[in-house]
Amino acid sequence: MAPIYARITGTGSALPERVLTNADLEQFVDTSDEWIQTRTGIRQRHVAVEGQTTGDLAFLAAQRALEAAGVKASELDLIVLGTTTPDIIFPSTACLVQHRLGANGCAAFDVNAACSGFVYALGIADKFIRSGQSKKVLVIGAETLTRMVDWSERETCVLFGDGAGAVVLEASSEPGIYATCLHADGGYKELLWNPVGVSVGFKDEPNHGVRINMSGREVFKVAVKTLDSLVEETLRAGGMEASQLDWLIPHQANLRIIEATAKRLNMPMEQVIVTVDKHANTSSGSVPLALDYAVRSGKVQRGQNLLLEAFGGGFTWASALLRF
Ligand code: ACO
Numbered sequence: 001m002a003p004i005y006a007r008i009t010g011t012g013s014a015l016p017e018r019v020l021t022n023a024d025l026e027q028f029v030d031t032s033d034e035w036i037q038t039r040t041g042i043r044q045r046h047v048a049v050e051g052q053t054t055g056d057l058a059f060l061a062a063q064r065a066l067e068a069a070g071v072k073a074s075e076l077d078l079i080v081l082g083t084t085t086p087d088i089i090f091p092s093t094a095c096l097v098q099h100r101l102g103a104n105g106c107a108a109f110d111v112n113a114a115c116s117g118f119v120y121a122l123g124i125a126d127k128f129i130r131s132g133q134s135k136k137v138l139v140i141g142a143e144t145l146t147r148m149v150d151w152s153e154r155e156t157c158v159l160f161g162d163g164a165g166a167v168v169l170e171a172s173s174e175p176g177i178y179a180t181c182l183h184a185d186g187g188y189k190e191l192l193w194n195p196v197g198v199s200v201g202f203k204d205e206p207n208h209g210v211r212i213n214m215s216g217r218e219v220f221k222v223a224v225k226t227l228d229s230l231v232e233e234t235l236r237a238g239g240m241e242a243s244q245l246d247w248l249i250p251h252q253a254n255l256r257i258i259e260a261t262a263k264r265l266n267m268p269m270e271q272v273i274v275t276v277d278k279h280a281n282t283s284s285g286s287v288p289l290a291l292d293y294a295v296r297s298g299k300v301q302r303g304q305n306l307l308l309e310a311f312g313g314g315f316t317w318a319s320a321l322l323r324f
Pocket of ligand 1: 030031032035036041115137153155156158187192214216217218219220223251253254258281311312313
């Protein structure tokens with residue numbers, strides 16, 4: 001039997017309208033545009049206004065991806081949504097978005113893999129399509145991470161932003177996703193975490209104690225090392241050489257981490273999609289935002305080989321090698 005591949009047939013993304021520049025941050029936290037740009041490559045981030053949720057951004061990104069693919073919401077048989085900032089505890093944000101799109105009846109669930117959420121969701125959706133279970137799948141990465149940012153903490157507040165991206169995957173006899181690699185190591189949980197919640201209980205503190213805790217330097221070191229081996233593993237799994245890649249579409253957290261991965265692959269920065277300057281680290285939103293930008297700006301063309309990768313809290317790390 002001929003293999004079934006999952007092909008991306010449409011992409012979409014959404015950013016909140018409100019923009020917070022590095023200069024804006026200088027007004028209320030002890031930081032500088034120069035420090036932020038040199039250490040991270042970030043110039044600005046988009047911040048959801050009060051009442052604007054992860055689901056709102058996911059819905060917009062999904063509509064745009066469906067329109068680009070020419071697929072009706074009613075044709076979908078699965079929605080997988082990567083997020084670590086769901087609208088509410090339940091129903092899942094995937095269910096909320098499904099109803100707004102009018103895709104009622106299909107399977108829908110969230111995946112929490114922190115910054116790797118979208119690539120995890122893509123890996124799961126790929127398996128559903130390859131197995132013949134699903135034919136048209138919506139994969140979303142969406143976050144309102146600024147909801148858990150402590151704006152008085154300069155070590156973290158400069159790094160994050162809100163946003164969403166989505167793709168439509170369809171079953172095809174043409175490639176398609178060649179390989180996905182998903183990993184996690186919960187032993188690193190305390191290097192990057194938000195240790196309050198439902199079962200352990202919320203705290204009697206501002207914002208219920210909800211805030212991102214991060215050991216930036218340690219995260220940086222493990223991320224670079226882990227991504228190095230991840231990209232090699234992914235190329236092996238997909239039977240491809242680095243020289244056959246057209247584009248690297250990395251998680252947009254820090255320009256220095258992105259540059260280190262590109263160097264490992266021997267890829268010039270001209271073949272790397274960088275959007276971290278425009279929207280900072282949007283966690284699960286980051287890779288699909290970068291992909292949609294790359295497609296709509298005409299950089300990424302049909303038939304090209306793309307390597308997507310992400311790293312985040314858990315730690316989790318994940319990749320996908322595909323022909324667009
Ligand atoms: N503005 C000005 N100064 C700052 C700021 C700030 N916003 N934040 C920290 N500093 C100061 C520190 O206090 C420290 O001062 P000191 O030397 O007087 O003690 C100095 O800058 C250097 O701090 P470091 O933490 O060593 O700076 P580093 O070069 O490691 O950069 C950063 C910090 C940007 C957080 C980096 O470690 C990083 O990007 N790590 C990866 C973290 C990340 O991306 N997390 C996101 C989720 S995981 C992921 O997506 C990969």
